[in-house]
Amino acid sequence: MRGSYSKQDVLVRSQSLINQTLRNLIPEEGLDGIEQQISIYGTNRKGFWGDLIEKYGYGLENDNLASADFHEAGIELKSTPLIKNKSGAIRAKERLVFSMINYMTVVDETWETSSFLEKNRLLLILFYLYSKEANLLDYPIKHFKLLDLLSDLSESDVLQIIDDWNHIVKRIRAGEAHLLSEGETAYLGAATKARDSNDTRPQPNSPVPAKKRAFSLKQSYLNVLVQQLSGKDTSESLNKQNEPAKTIRQLFEEKIGALVGKNEEELATLFEIDIKMKKPKNFRRLLVNIALGVRSNKITELIKANMTLKVIKLEESGKLAESISFPVFKYMDIIHQRWEESGFYKALTERSFVFVIFRKQEGTIVLESFRFWSFPAEDLEEAERVWRLTVERIKTGQADDLPKIRDSRIAHVRPHARNASDTLTTPLNGEQVKKCFWLNAKYIEKSLNK
DNA sequence: GCATGATCATGC
């Protein structure tokens, strides 16, 4: 069977698999044996579902050859789980991981000659709906997406993925593989594969060993794909139809870069906004949205990239007045979490920011610049210290006395609530006002000036 | 002037 599919065959076959389950697809005489394997290995055996769908969904024999699954059509098949959250919405359960990054050899590749492109030039992503309670034989297939990385350069996603690949490889060439983080790139990330911090690999241009990493499509990227495939995507793209595709960086250069040097009043006039009315709290964000050509804060490219747009204002001296907040944590949850699974850790390592920077100047406020920023890996240890201190205090009945701004050069804990009666339960200190981690304004300011 | 606590404002 292997190799006899054309691209069209693969698409037709995939369409026919929608809403099917393995139980529907596996012939009766094969089911017993597979059920037995499930009872031995459990339902979480990695890749098992993917192996079975190749065989029973597409009639491909399992092998370990490095060449594409559908040899003839040059298509690589990747299966990835979806999960329903409490409110019933469907999202990607995890990132989609490709092969390991070989730091030693990838530095000699270009995108065109890369082993990544060689293996994944035509990517068929199959989404199935996982459920903790269900048998894996009963996971329904929900969507599929064919991504042509080789020739679909008009597709902005592909452009961005190439940009990301180049960024990652550039870092490795610079001897900075140990400083990589997933948040540095937009859609294609360098996800850690290491079980612990000793699980490392050598890199060519530095003696420092680096954590094992693999290329991956980010969970946030898959989430938007799924929304789009199911017709539920309400975000607005910065890439306009009939215009050439651009990367996120190019889009900001074009749309924000062009307005650098203009002040609030000039921007308001340009956009025909009546500024005589009282300025709302998010006035500059509104200006930025208009500049970007969107009407809401849901911007497709930024959601895909797990990137937060922050509009900040510097004092005349260049000082940043306000710290930057993260989502509120639950006292009762955080005490049971490991650092690596905490919301703060994930926000720091997987999220990134684009800052649009205004600055006070001679009685007005001027659009000064924009900057892409992600949390530097070398500062993770200090963030971890603040997090551990926070957890320790909550556990020991000091939830009313959490790390303050002077306790760390990087982060602190502060309220983030509607008002003083907007509280959550603590283990030993009763109800306390909702709080979250904040990155110190001074730390951000210094980091942006680097 | 800054740390800290508190709240406003908006959109989902």
Next chain:
DNA sequence: GCATGATCATGC
């Protein structure tokens, strides 16, 4: 109703 971005208010 709530999460989140953004900023205000107070007191040392």
